[in-house]
């Protein structure tokens with residue numbers, strides 16, 4: 153989209169440039185008109201289109217309007233992940249294993265206790281930093297039951313390469329058992 157808009161802007165400006173070269177030099181253009189159309193209307197229209205497009209696309213990518221089925225608190229520290237799953241029966245806390253129901257959107261709320269880490273499950277979503285004192289949010293969704301590898305994607309010290317975790321997506325019956333606390 154940016155390429156399309158930039159190309160359009162380039163063609164219009166280059167067109168005006170060519171026009172200026174061919175034009176009768178004795179004729180003058182109103183400076184006021186030039187400023188209003190060239191300096192206000194033209195960039196305003198272009199930037200409005202780009203902004204609206206960016207906001208709409210951003211909301212779709214981040215799922216800002218999606219209501220997640222459940223939320224998990226993810227705490228990163230050197231060099232492990234602690235996941236606190238909120239279920240109707242209470243919290244389930246695990247280390248380096250994130251349990252989710254397959255086919256449902258899960259909100260991950262990230263924070264860190266020491267340095268900046270980054271939560272990344274390449275097959276499920278983009279990556280997002282876990283920052284001390286801040287809470288970042290990402291939505292993930294595994295359409296099929298299975299295991300999905302995750303890593304810390306921000307160098308955080310000697311143990312960084314070992315700071316891996318796995319997302320286990322459970323089919324509905326298994327998930328119900330886990331949420332009831334029957335098995336981990």
Ligand SMILES: [Cu+2]
Pocket residue numbers: 268269270304305306307308312315
């Ligand atoms: Cu890390």
